[in-house]
Amino acid sequence: MSVLAPERTPVHEETISEPNVRTRKKDFAGLVLAVPFLVLLVTTVLVPVLYALYLSLFTERLHGLGFSGPEHVFAWLGNYVSVITDKAFHTGLGNVALFALVHIPSMLVGSLILALLLDSAVVRLRQVWSLAVFVPYAVPVVIGGLIWAYLYSPTIGPIKNLLGIDPLSPSAVLPSIANIATWQWVGYNMIIFYTALQAVPKEIIEAARADGAGGFRTAWSIKIPVIRPTIFVAVVFTVIGSLQLFTEPMVLKGFTGTVTSTWTPSMYVYEAAFVAGDNGRAAAASVLLAVICALLSAVVMRFSTRRSR
Amino acid sequence: MELSPALRTSGLSRRGFLRATAAVGAAGLVGGCTATAAPPGATTVTIWSWLTGMDKYVAAFNAGHKDVFVDLRVIAAGLSGGYAQQTNAIRAHNAPDILHVEYQGLPQILLTGGLRDLTNDLADLESQYSPAAWRGVRPDGRTWAVPMDLAPxxxxxxxxxxxxxxxxxxxxxxxxxxxxxxxxxxxxxxxxxxxxxxxxxxxxxxxxxxxxxxxxxxxxxxxxxxxxxxxxxxxxxxxxxxxxxxxxxxxxxxxxxxxxxxxxxxxxxxxxxxxxxxxxxxxxxxxxxxxxxxxxxxxxxxxxxxQGGTAFGVSAESKVPEAATTFLRWLSTNPEVPKIGSTFTTPFPAHLPNRAVARQAYKGGYFLGDPVxxxxxxxxxxxxxxxxxxxxxxxxxxxxxxxxxxxxxxxxxxxxxxxxxxxxxxxxxxxxxxxxxxxxx
The missing domain is CATH 3.40.190.10 (Periplasmic binding protein-like II)
Structure with missing residues (x-):
């Protein structure tokens, strides 16, 4: 958004000189270049968000059998109250919190270790390895979910026989979903970390080596601290992604009754809008979800800046 | 992607033709539509449905009728999006003339107030339907939809x-x-x-x-x-x-x-x-x-x-309810429909004379024991x-x-x-x- 910077122009207005004209032209060009982005931002983000806010304040009231049709009523914050007091919404939040607890550490630690291994000298066939780990990210989530669902199916899939537990049973379904997500995202974050590791100055590493640090010590005391900002960005994205968890449990829902229709907050929104037909409640729930996402990312960012100081 | 109201009325201006072509193209993208352009002077009726083979029924109807032209748009099945799409269209006042409802979904659709009361239009058909199907389209004693099949x-x-x-x-x-x-x-x-x-x-x-x-x-x-x-x-x-x-x-x-x-x-x-x-x-x-x-x-x-069963309702805001009812009566009671249906499925019509047609057309051979x-x-x-x-x-x-x-x-x-x-x-x-x-x- 800083591309626009229109307030700079008046400062130079007093003297009309060549550089000034150039700046104006530049500003105009910047505006033109920003238009496609602004149009998309307004039509696909701001307008829908405002419309969702508007929808969340209304509800439909019926009378008698209901066949005479609904009446639109301003509900104040009624939809928000009913979402906040809904046990199903709490359960959904609890599920994504547990999911995040399992998924975020295992996925980030996994991709960090893989990135460090790729970055170290010991790996042969570097490109083959990175491609192999990255490929799941290129598989559409629904397809990946279906593949795992078949693997998890108790009678046709091998996992029940291998592990001795039914991956779709009530106690195992959450780790099973976390496993799909981890499989999907580990390669992506590995590439991000690996790219950041490439930018670690060679001199520091050489200095560490000269001081007698081994591979582990270099990784722990030099490489990880240097790429910490990148790690925090990955954490923020993963936290938001976890809160918005939708596709994986939605696919598994078709295979097992243990995933309920409101298993995550996003599924809660889907159920309210497309099954119950209650757009007001769906809008209120999505606004709440967005607020929770924003708050959590703010907390993580705050934490990250404090740590890196 | 919504069908324009211009399509629903008769007459074929150049713009109308362009719109019709665009609509057909859109429908074709969604799920395969065999419709060609409406014959001159015909009343166009729009229908949204996820019934398997609906394109074949519509094609047969259009081939045999000069006064009414049916324009089908295939939508996602029921709870996979079909109901949400129809409910939202009713709310937005741009619903098609004919909506796909299942007996189990009919009262929920009725809460939108978007369906036309068909009690008088269909009164003469009561005796021809399986009583269970007839009750299914009359939750409160008024007729809200035309029964298609029954699923005992x-x-x-x-x-x-x-x-x-x-x-x-x-x-x-x-x-x-x-x-x-x-x-x-x-x-x-x-x-x-x-x-x-x-x-x-x-x-x-x-x-x-x-x-x-x-x-x-x-x-x-x-x-x-x-x-x-x-x-x-x-x-x-x-x-x-x-x-x-x-x-x-x-x-x-x-x-x-x-x-x-x-x-x-x-x-x-x-x-x-x-x-x-x-x-x-x-x-x-x-x-x-x-x-x-x-x-x-x-x-x-x-x-x-x-478990299940399909019926079709007419939109309360339809400008061509008579033409829509004409098509639905044909779809539900014409013997040609179960004949076409039998070529790719095993229809069990709600309409009793049509059920006899389906029975005749059934090839059999898969099941042992009592006839299906x-x-x-x-x-x-x-x-x-x-x-x-x-x-x-x-x-x-x-x-x-x-x-x-x-x-x-x-x-x-x-x-x-x-x-x-x-x-x-x-x-x-x-x-x-x-x-x-x-x-x-």
Whole structure:
């Protein structure tokens, strides 16, 4: 958004000189270049968000059998109250919190270790390895979910026989979903970390080596601290992604009754809008979800800046 | 992507033609539409549907009619998006002339106030329909839709295995339990059937048979009785079957289920009339193994549930309701329709003369035992009174959510039922509907 910077122009207005004209032209060009982005931002983000806010304040009231049709009523914050007091919404939040607890550490630690291994000298066939780990990210989530669902199916899939537990049973379904997500995202974050590791100055590493640090010590005391900002960005994205968890449990829902229709907050929104037909409640729930996402990312960012100081 | 209102009226201006072409193109993208442009002077009727083969019916209608032209748009099936799309279109005042409703979804669609009262338009057809289907489109005594088919539940079983091991076909649920134990004894890995806990419409069909309807429209009030005596008995029976490990828990239609059916791990299916087609498609190599029978009964008194069934409503805001009704009457009652249907499925029309046509056109050869249409006819005759409520579709997901923990021992079916009843009543009251708990007076 800083591309626009229109307030700079008046400062130079007093003297009309060549550089000034150039700046104006530049500003105009910047505006033109920003238009496609602004149009998309307004039509696909701001307008829908405002419309969702508007929808969340209304509800439909019926009378008698209901066949005479609904009446639109301003509900104040009624939809928000009913979402906040809904046990199903709490359960959904609890599920994504547990999911995040399992998924975020295992996925980030996994991709960090893989990135460090790729970055170290010991790996042969570097490109083959990175491609192999990255490929799941290129598989559409629904397809990946279906593949795992078949693997998890108790009678046709091998996992029940291998592990001795039914991956779709009530106690195992959450780790099973976390496993799909981890499989999907580990390669992506590995590439991000690996790219950041490439930018670690060679001199520091050489200095560490000269001081007698081994591979582990270099990784722990030099490489990880240097790429910490990148790690925090990955954490923020993963936290938001976890809160918005939708596709994986939605696919598994078709295979097992243990995933309920409101298993995550996003599924809660889907159920309210497309099954119950209650757009007001769906809008209120999505606004709440967005607020929770924003708050959590703010907390993580705050934490990250404090740590890196 | 919405069809413009200009399309609905007659006359074919250049712009109208362009729009029609664009609409046809859009429909073609979504699901394959065979429509060409409307003949000059014809009234265009728009329809949204997810019925298999609807494109073929529409093409046949358009080929034979000069005055009405039907423009089909294939939409996602029911709860996969179809209902949401139709409800939103009604809210936005740009619904098509004809909407796809299932009997179970009709009252929920009616809450939008978007359907036209067809009581007078269809009054002459009453005697030609299966009574269960006719009741299905008249939840409050007014006719809101045109019935298309009926889906009575049927027990499909591996007649070859039952005969080979001397297990008698169960005619009551007590005998069903005995047969289930016998199946398990022959093959400890096999079960008589599966009881899918994530399928609310299946459980509703099972409870329908027990004779205590979940909803009744009484004057201006809904009587809601989801934990009634008959449903409780159904829940108790299946809970004991699950506790004794006599039924499988696989989901109908999953790969697990198809494998189990084909490999002799499932010896039966509590299905509906449309399972005739499903079996032929999912396990085509099983010719000569399966037979069908009416559902086991509670006390020997004939009774049979229903799972599914399609009907079509006319939009309250349609500018061409007469033309829409003309097409729906043709679709529901013209003998050409079941003839076309029989070429790719096994239709079971709600319209009785058309059912006779479908019976004639059925090729057979897959099933052993009693003729398919004899069993289905008998099942359809046994269907007791039932009214779907205005929250039926949502209730299906409530049921699936509440039954989820049953397998792990987290709850029991009868306990879950009590909670489902409470939640359904609370939901309906929160919407402002007038609700009375318990059996209809």
């Amino acid at each position: 539940m049927v027990f499909y079983y591996r007649k070859d295995l039952f005969d080979q091991h001397g297990i008698a076909l169960p005619r009551t649920w007590d005998e069903f339990r005995t047969a289930a134990a016998a199946v398990k004894q022959v093959d400890p890995q096999a079960r008589i059937c599966t009881f899918p806990l994530n399928d609310g419409s299946f459980f509703a069909g099972m409870s329908w048979q027990a004779g205590d309807p979940w909803w009744t429209a009484q004057g201006d009030t809904w009587a809601v009785d989801i934990a009634g005596e008959g449903t409780k008995r159904t829940a108790q029976f299946w809970q004991s079957m699950i506790t004794e490990n006599l039924v499988a828990g696989i989901v109908h239609g999953s790969q697990d289920w198809i494998a189990g059916m084909h490999e002799g791990k499932l010896w039966g299916l509590l299905g509906a009339s449309w399972s005739v087609g499903t079996l032929g498609k999912s396990i085509p190599k099983d010719t000569g193994r399966w037979a069908m029978a009416t559902m086991p009964t509670w006390d020997g008194k004939p009774a049979n549930g229903v 249409y004899d069993v289905l006819d008998e099942a359809a005759k046994r269907v007791p009174d039932w009214t779907w409520g205005p929250n039926a579709l949502r209730l299906f997901s409530t049921i699936s959510d509440s039954f989820g923990p049953v397998r792990g021992g987290g709850t029991t079916l009868p306990d879950a039922l009590t909670k489902i009843q409470q939640q359904a009543v609370a939901d309906m009251r929160a919407k402002g509907l007038s609700v009375r708990e318990g059996k209809a007076a």
